[in-house]
Amino acid sequence: MRLLKCLALICPIGAVPGSAQEFPVPTYGVVGPEGSIHMPDGEFRATWPVLGTWTILDEGEVTGQHVVYTQPGVIEHYLETGTFPDGAVLIKELLEAEADEYSTGTAAYATDVTGWFVMVKDKQARFDGNDLWGLGWGWAYFDVDDRQTTTTSDYRFECKTCHVPAKQTDWIFIEGYPVLHTD
């Protein structure tokens, strides 16, 4: 029933769940053979909704913005079930930022992209033994110059450590994503 709901809600392209790199949600090329992780095909920023934006601060200066995208349908699934669907992709785009003076005051905005953190929800432990996968997620980082090859070799040391404070919310910092809040 859960699967049927998911398919009706968020699967414009049918995919047979269960096999290695296939998920009930389209992942747009993000998961390759044997659990390799890549940036999605095409310009996701024009079509994927945003979960939220993190403003990065250093002693009162805005040094960057991190904008988190997910596939169409994932937000609706989360609002209905309180969980991310199997195959949900979260892309945290890292950008530099500039501040300027406007008639309403000081405001900062994003400029150049420097890289991306990618997470892929995996409810089936598909890639046991692959060091990019664990705790119900795939984890990878990409420099802006290479969307195909992650620089991450082991999520335990390069990804998990920063996410420990979000363990109770499936390793995701939900507080930054008002669109997922139902209260």
Added chain:
Amino acid sequence: MRLLKCLALICPIGAVPGSAQEFPVPTYGVVGPEGSIHMPDGEFRATWPVLGTWTILDEGEVTGQHVVYTQPGVIEHYLETGTFPDGAVLIKELLEAEADEYSTGTAAYATDVTGWFVMVKDKQARFDGNDLWGLGWGWAYFDVDDRQTTTTSDYRFECKTCHVPAKQTDWIFIEGYPVLHTD
């Protein structure tokens, strides 16, 4: 030819252009009879892409985030033509913000919505004499408690004055929207 391109690109629902509140791009209930302006039907945040986020600063403190949404298809149209399509809706969602300490440093994120600024692209001067319309756009502000009734009575004094620095880019602060940049 421009219209055909537009229709092919961004019109999932057909609408006959030319009459009073009809646009070649679906406006999801934003424009009503005689040019009244409303917030769109439904939860646009789950399905509309984001142009960019403004971080609002006051003496080194982040006091808010302004997140700007537009309908699906508008970004692609802009990247192809360098202009917003007739009927493009821009919603600037105003949110409060909180800052917190993370393992990577200080980061601020959006919390409660306080209101919305709405702009609607109008290439045909459809509502001459309506003080919410001028300079090729409709302009309106909504408090969070009332998505149907704008508090704006005259865009010249309540909207235009702040947008004068962006006159050369069709009154839109393009610098804050990296997804529209082609260089």
